[in-house]
Amino acid sequence: MNREKQREIVYMIQPIAGDTEDRTEHDEAVSLIESADAEYAGTICQRVREINPSTYIGGGKLQALRDRLEGLEDITVLFNGELTPSQTLHISAALGDRKVIDRTTLILDIFAKRAKSSEGKLQVELAQLKHIYPRLKGKGAALSKLGGGIGTRGPGETQLETDRRHIRLRIRYLEEKLASLASRRELLTSRREKDGMHTVSLIGYTNTGKSTLLNALTDANVYAADRLFATLDPTSRLLTLDGTPVILTDTVGFLHSLPHHLIDAFRSTLESALHCDLALIVCDAAGDFGRQLETTLSVLRDMGCKAPYLLVMNKSEDLRDTTAYPHESIFVSAKTGLGLDFLKEKILQFFRRDTVSVQLKIPYEKLSEYGKLKQYAIEKTFDYRDDALYVNAVIENKFLLRFSPFFA
Ligand SMILES: Nc1nc2c(ncn2[C@@H]2O[C@H](COP(=O)(O)OP(=O)(O)OP(=O)(O)O)[C@@H](O)[C@H]2O)c(=O)[nH]1
Ligand SMILES: [Mg+2]
Structure with a gap:
């Protein structure tokens, strides 16, 4: 028998803080619900002038929602915002013990589904446990009432039933384990730096087409889909631009x-x-690129990222008028290939800005000595003469001195 698993149905409470309603925030939450493989059933909006410390929104509205959902079993209520543990429980009680989740729980659920690498899984488990921990205070019963579905899945699943002490130990274990993975990665990064490898990262808002761009630029075969947080684990691929190797990372x-x-x-x-x-900040030219860019830049600022960047407006295959966009925008379409050559040229220009062209003369008996340096040069032409091998090459200024024994 091939019985399809029933999808979780989610009804949303959308709090409205200011005077104007933010549709984007609401529509994004609908995409989040769909990205969690659940079904969106509807929304009740509530203007919040003063936050009710116990239930966030007023009791009258909760009663209205309770009435609206009357007789509908198994509907989960999503509060599109952050709730404290006790607010979650009070709202749940006011709705007749319905399952209530907040935005973070929903996002964590998507993360749990997307995490593929062992590090990604550990990170999601840690975040889930940290989120669930304060909610466990004497509320074992309330948690077990949640049943299955969003907020109970993922690597942390088996931990949810264990006691707080157990969870504390697990949190400490995960933190230590992740710290050791991070230090190993640092080692790899610094080795890469020593090797003089160029690194470029695709950074930006979710669903703007970063993974599709990685695929289009490098023939990688990474997962790209019309859903939020399709990618969780970073992936790197080698991109060779006119002989210059570049490591391109999608995250x-x-x-x-x-x-x-x-x-x-x-x-x-x-x-x-x-x-x-170099960072490639990717925006969706057909979407709310201003908001995407602002969010991305603010995260980068918070994380102390000072990498120079190129601004890439993806999905611009149908764009007619470019006046509304930042003037430095590079318009591309990962889908049709439009503008990709120009983008590659821009990346190359960035790395070539500190380079010089030189002619090198390598006596044949010194070929193996030269072999150790080759990786720092982009070799253009070779001329095997009687006295030596002559190479025309492009070299970054910072590596130039190493080649001095071979200057022709
Ligand atoms: N029309 C159009 N659609 C595109 C283009 N590039 C990507 N898409 C679509 O946009 C959706 C999201 O693409 P992804 O590459 O998964 O986006 P992402 O930025 O990696 O998303 P996350 O991993 O969720 O952060 C997919 O449905 C793609 O097919 C494009 O140039 N034009
Ligand atoms: Mg992606």
Whole structure:
């Protein structure tokens, strides 16, 4: 029998803080619900002038929602914002003991589904445990009432039933384990730096097409999909631009008002991606690129990333008018290939800005000595003459001195 697993149905409470309603925040939450493989059922909006410390929104509205959901079993209520543990429980009680989740729980659920690498899984588990820990205070019963679905899945699943002491120990274990993985990665990064490898990272809002760009530029075969947080674990591929090797890294995307402790959970992997020579900040030219750019730049600022960047406006295959965009924008389409050659040229120009062209003369008996230096040069032409091998090469200024024995 091939019975399809029933999808979780989610109804949303959208608090509205200011005078104007922010549709984007709401629509993004709908995409988040769909990205968690759940079904969106509807929304109740509530203007919040004063936060009710116990239930965040007023009791009248909760009663209205309770009435609206009357008779509908198994509907999860998403509060599109952050709730304290006791607010979650009070709202749940006011709705007749319905399952209530907040935005962080929903995002963590998507992360749990997406994490593929062992480090990614550990990071998600740590974030889940840290989120769940304060919610466990004497509320074992309330948690077990949650049943299955969003907020109970993922690497941390088996931990949810264990006691607080157990969780504390697990949190400490995960923190130590992740710290050791991070230090190993630092070692790799510094080795790469010594090797003089150029690094470029695709950074930007979720669903802007970073993974599709990585695929288009390098023939990689990474997962790209029309959903939020399709990528969680960073992936690197080699891109060769006119003989210059560049390591291109794709990583997790950002989201407006992503809770800080979620960014913290991925800080170390993000940092290694942000620790690049050049960032490509990818925006969706057909979407709200201003908001995407602002969010991305603010995360980069918070993380102390000072890497120079190129601004890439992806999905611009149907763009007619470019006047509304920042003047330095590079318009591309990962889907049709539009502008990709120009983008490559821009990346190359960036790395070539500190280079010189030289002619090298390598006596044949010194070929193996030269062999150790080759990786720092981009060799253009070879001329095997009687006295020596002559090479025309492009070399970065910082490596130039190493080649002095071979200057022709
Ligand atoms: N029209 C159009 N769609 C694109 C283009 N590039 C990517 N897409 C689509 O946009 C969606 C998201 O693409 P991804 O590459 O997964 O986006 P991402 O930035 O890696 O997203 P996250 O991993 O979630 O942060 C997919 O459905 C792609 O097919 C493009 O140039 N034009
Ligand atoms: Mg991606």
